[in-house]
Every structure is written in C-alpha cells, then in structure tokens.
Amino acid sequence: MTPSAFAYMAAGLGAALAVIGAGFGIGKLATGALEAMGRQPEMAGGIRATMIIAAALIEGLALFALVICIILSGK
C-alpha cells in the first residue's frame, strides 16, 4: 500500500468516527431537549433556541474533523 492509500483510508475512517461522535452528541442533546420540552412545554421556545446553538457547536467540532479528513484525502 502506498502512503496516499493510507491517507485515503485515514480520511475515510476519520470522517466516519467524527460523524459517529457528533451523531451521538446531537442525539443526546435532542433527547435532553425533548424531555425538557415535554416536562415544561411553556419553555419550549427557549429550549429550542439553546438546543440549536449547542447542536451548531457540536456540529462545528465534527466539521473541524471533516476538514482534517478533506486535507488528508488531498495528499
């Protein structure tokens, strides 16, 4: 296997791992937010806004990882 083959493999595996982590994180976030909304429906608006911000931050971390994968796949 050539070094670039390893780079492609690392990029693929890295992207998969990053997405697994982010998916787990956003899943937990949504669970928490939905439970909170179910308990206190009057707070739904505020919870939704906070949830979107937190989801965006988690997504940002996953995107950082994906950028590294894209750079690796360009090697």
Added chain:
Amino acid sequence: MKVLLVFLSLVAVLLSGGTARADEHETPKTADSITATTPATGEASAHETHEAHEAKGYREREEEHENDIRNHDTISMQKVIGHVLEHIADDYELHLLGAKVPLPIMFRDNFGFHFFPSIDALESSKEYIFKSGEEVEAEQKASQFIRVWRFKRVDGQPMGSSFFGDFSFTANLFFMAFASIIIVILASIAGSRAKKSLVPKGTQNLVESLVVYVRDEIITPNVHGKWADKTTPYFLTVFFFILVMNLVGLVPLTKTATSAIPVTLALALCTFVVTQIAGIMAMGLGEYLKHFSGGILEMDLPIFMKIMLTAIMLPIEFIGLFTKPFALMIRLFANMTAGHIVIGSFIGLAIFFQSYAVGFGVSVPFALFIFILELLVAFIQAYVFTTLSAVFIGMMAHEPHHEEEHGSEPAAAH
C-alpha cells in the same frame, strides 16, 4: 420493516438500471477492445491526443469536457462527481441554460494590472491562456489547497500570488451582489412603507416579521444593555445577507455564494472585528487585555500561582479568539456545500446509470427531499451564524458589573 422494503426496492431499481446499461453497451465495448489490440500504435495515439489537448483553446476543451459526460462509454462515477464539484465551484462566467454570460476578469500579477471583459477576450489576447482542468487540479494538489491561478502566461513566466492578485468579478460575486440588491430593494420598500404607516402590510410585513424575530430571539437574549441596540444593524445585515444568499443559491442555474470559503471567511472576519471592537469599547483596553488570562487575575490566588496559571491560560484564550470565527466560517461553508453535493450526486446517479428508472425512481424524489431540507438549512444556518455572532459579541460586550458571569460564559463558546 418499511425501511427494509424501501431499501430493497432501491437496490432492485439500481441493479435493473445497471444491467440495462451493461446490455446496451456490450457492442461498443468490444469495438473498443478491437481498436486497442495494437498496443504500440494505441500508446502513440494517446500521446498525440494529449499534445493536441494542450494545444486546444478553452472553448474546445470545455465542449470536449461536456461531451465526455454525455458519452456512454467513458462515463465513470469519478467523472460524475467531478462534474458535480465543478458545478459548485466558482466560475468566470454564468451558465444559464446553454447561454453563457461572460463576466469581467480582473487581476494583478507580477506584470501589472490586467482587465479582460470575458474568457474569450483573455484567450485571444495571446498573452494569457486558460489552464486545462487536469493542470489546475495537479497544481492545487501540490500547493495544499491554496488558491492557484486558473490561467497562465503564454511565455510561462510565474505570475505571483493568486490569493491577493485575482479579484475578478466571478459568478459567486455576481450572486452576492444580486443578493445585496434584493435586500436593498426589500429593505427600502419596507422602510418607506413603515414611515407612512406603522401597520405592516405586504413587503413590510415580510421584512418586519423577520426583523422582529432577529431582535427578540437572537439579539436581546444574548447581547445585554445598550450594546443590543448598538449592534442590531450588524446582526440584521448579517442575517439577511446570509439568508438571501442561501435562498438565491437554491434557485436553479444560480450559484450559492455562501458555499465558497472566501465569502464565509469574510463574513466570519466581520464578526471577529465587531467582537473585538465591542470588547475594547465595552471593557476598556486594560480590561480587554486582562480577559486573556481567562479570569485568573481576578481570583484570590498567590502571585506565583497567578503567573503560572496565566501562562497556561494565555495561549488557550488566544487560540480561542480565532477558533470561534474559524468555526463560523467552516460551519456555514460546509453546510451549504454539503447539501448541494448531495443533490448533485443524486442527479448524477441517473447520469451514471443512464436509466430513466433510476432518474424517476431515485434521483428526482431524493433530490427533491434534500432540496426541501436545504430550504430549512438555509434558514437554520443564517440563524445559527447570527446567534453565535450574538453570543460571542455578548460575551465580550458586557457591562462591567456583569464581570462575575465571565467565568461561566466561555463554556458556551466550546
């Protein structure tokens, strides 16, 4: 169970499309192999075609490239994906249903400032020529994603940096300007109506509901005190600019300006500058510099501990200064690009399999579904960018008596 059924039918459709294609092209393939039986001449002719390829002009190469995707025998997934990525990338002209609208090319290289009204004018100047797609790709790979020139000098002399040199009015820039014009028209109509009567009607209703939403849901909860009113124009501008650019990009034949890194970089830089200026103005320069210690200096600690901890916190806070706008940039870019690549890939499936079954069974419904998702994403990303900007600016532009909250706030900024 339902998911499994859908999956199975999908696979069946894909397979039927694939086999149909294989049957269709049984004959041309054998014809190909017959012509390629004489290896020596085949190699020589390949070399010749490469030479001829280099000598061709931009238009001829482009036509050849476009016909390549229509040719059943030479099609491959890689080529389809290549075409999808090309469609998303920036261009020096607008492609509107066959008609090509030229845009001016302006650049400054080692040989001074140059202006050409179109690609053809640049080609016929006998001074510069466009590089072939493979050449640009190879150079881009070698330069580690730093932008390279799309054209070169005929005499082969180096042109200098393209990052600051090439400021052509490209397609992305065109649609950015288009978005700004839409915003200016909408805002001036709504503004002049609002002066006459405060009861919203028509356009004023549309704009006012969004403005009130941004003020009440994004700015007021995050930015406190007098800074809310001071920064409102900035947030409204950013929100509407990103929203309209995202929505314009969803109209067929247009390009999404926000799916280009330079655009999102500029937007994130604006937020960065506003954040720092608001921080300095709200806290004063001394307090602003103090906050780089991450609140260590206000703690009740021995002086030695303070110095040691500040030495640790300083680089962390300093890097944190740049990761926030960097994350804003990447988030907007990646979200807007990803949706378009997915839509393009679904359309590309029909082209790859050369089958109506795949086209109507997979491409159209899935592309439509992603398109509707993209409409949602266009709003969410404008909202997220504005909200995060508001959170960052609100963190910096707090009143002095809110100082004790500072310790807990960086958690929101990852």
